[in-house]
Amino acid sequence: MTTIAVIGLGTMGLGIAQTYAAAGFAVLATDAAADVRDTALQRLRARLARRVQAGKLAPSDLDALVSRITLVDGPEAMGRADLAIEAVVERMEVKRALFAALESVVAPDAVLASNTSSLSVAAMAQGLSRPQRLLGLHFFNPAPVMKLVELVAHPGSGAAALARARQLTERAGKTLIPCPDRPGFIVNRCARPFYGEALALLEEGRCADEIDAAMLAAGYPLGPFGLIDLVGADINLAATESLAAAMQDHPRYHVFAALRRQVAAGDLGRKTGRGFLFPEKPGPAPGDAEAIVLRIETALVNEAGWLLAEGGTTQDGIDTALKLGLNFPRGPFEILAAQGREPVLARLQRLAAAAPAHLQGRYRPAPGLAMPHPAAGPAPGTR
Numbered sequence: 322m323t324t325i326a327v328i329g330l331g332t333m334g335l336g337i338a339q340t341y342a343a344a345g346f347a348v349l350a351t352d353a354a355a356d357v358r359d360t361a362l363q364r365l366r367a368r369l370a371r372r373v374q375a376g377k378l379a380p381s382d383l384d385a386l387v388s389r390i391t392l393v394d395g396p397e398a399m400g401r402a403d404l405a406i407e408a409v410v411e412r413m414e415v416k417r418a419l420f421a422a423l424e425s426v427v428a429p430d431a432v433l434a435s436n437t438s439s440l441s442v443a444a445m446a447q448g449l450s451r452p453q454r455l456l457g458l459h460f461f462n463p464a465p466v467m468k469l470v471e472l473v474a475h476p477g478s479g480a481a482a483l484a485r486a487r488q489l490t491e492r493a494g495k496t497l498i499p500c501p502d503r504p505g506f507i508v509n510r511c512a513r514p515f516y517g518e519a520l521a522l523l524e525e526g527r528c529a530d531e532i533d534a535a536m537l538a539a540g541y542p543l544g545p546f547g548l549i550d551l552v553g554a555d556i557n558l559a560a561t562e563s564l565a566a567a568m569q570d571h572p573r574y575h576v577f578a579a580l581r582r583q584v585a586a587g588d589l590g591r592k593t594g595r596g597f598l599f600p601e602k603p604g605p606a607p608g609d610a611e612a613i614v615l616r617i618e619t620a621l622v623n624e625a626g627w628l629l630a631e632g633g634t635t636q637d638g639i640d641t642a643l644k645l646g647l648n649f650p651r652g653p654f655e656i657l658a659a660q661g662r663e664p665v666l667a668r669l670q671r672l673a674a675a676a677p678a679h680l681q682g683r684y685r686p687a688p689g690l691a692m693p694h695p696a697a698g699p700a701p702g703t704r
């Protein structure tokens with residue numbers, strides 16, 4: 322029987338263990354914290370009991386699912402894993418030490434995967450005796466519900482390991498989108514302008530309320546500020562700062578003062594009871610809603626264009642990732658196809674001409690947009 326190992330049983334790890342167990346795999350699971358480990362199955366049972374109550378899961382399936390998960394003391398007891406996925410704390414040295422421990426016990430062809438959101442998979446592979454078996458499997462929260470998994474290849478990832486991770490994770494019902502080992506992978510990077518351009522509009526004097534109302538009217542399930550309020554302004558700020566640092570503070574990843582102020586004031590959104598909009602809801606869309614939507618979508622198209630030009634992904638992959646990862650009603654390349662290249666380029670030119678000093682360079686068109694055909698070839702750099 323194929324065995325999946327999951328290390329770290331917090332928010333993500335327990336959901337990942339559930340995902341593979343639900344698909345019939347044997348799961349070995351562990352966490353460094355004894356209390357987290359000891360309560361893991363209890364927490365899982367409580368979560369699944371709600372599904373039983375809602376009539377979405379048979380009680381016998383709950384028992385069968387939980388019985389497929391075996392808790393073990395640590396990675397040394399995971400030698401029979403075919404695929405080992407870590408979802409431990411987001412620290413390079415912790416993940417490296419864990420993979421070194423796993424590598425010493427698993428079979429030579431076992432695959433090792435990280436669920437990291439922001440660390441370099443290539444850097445994680447350094448020091449491993451078989452770096453070709455390491456890759457990223459980036460699940461989204463909540464892991465059992467979200468269909469998307471970004472399959473992250475570093476330059477040394479082997480084709481056999483990538484194919485095996487894909488096959489096993491597809492059997493667990495996920496859609497895998499290959500993506501390069503670049504900061505933010507696809508979704509966390511391509512989502513930046515959704516928030517950033519909304520914050521730019523706010524800085525120009527527009528209200529959060531009308532920006533969100535415009536996006537809702539255009540089919541987005543949440544507006545940018547509603548999404549920040551849901552996830553937390555602190556989490557959004559940390560993700561924005563991390564990407565800005567990784568991209569040498571390029572103005573496309575500008576960290577807007579309004580976001581910093583929001584965090585400094587402690588108005589983080591739902592979790593503190595007050596956010597950009599929360600507890601209010603957006604009202605009716607403003608008269609110029611279409612212009613707001615075009616502005617934000619133009620920035621989304623351009624960011625996706627820059628990522629595409631850097632290689633390792635496809636237009637379809639980016640579109641699918643944003644639709645599955647963020648429930649966007651359409652992907653950036655579908656937007657581009659619907660709106661046409663010339664109007665998008667013209668809007669970028671107008672935005673560039675009007676950009677204040679701190680946003681100079683933000684609206685430079687991606688190479689594939691500026692040419693008649695999408696650019697292929699090596700990364701042209703981000704500036």
Ligand SMILES: NC(=O)c1ccc[n+]([C@@H]2O[C@H](COP(=O)([O-])OP(=O)(O)OC[C@H]3O[C@@H](n4cnc5c(N)ncnc54)[C@H](O)[C@@H]3O)[C@@H](O)[C@H]2O)c1
Binds near residue numbers: 330411412461
């Ligand atoms: N939370 C999210 O929305 C989300 C989404 C995608 C990816 N991720 C990534 O998943 C990983 C885990 O995030 P999380 O939100 O589940 O964190 P979490 O804090 O909820 O859980 C992490 C768990 O790892 C355990 N742990 C720490 N060091 C360990 C070690 N050396 N060995 C075994 N267990 C160890 C901790 O005791 C804790 O229970 C991170 O890399 C994060 O970037 C998080």
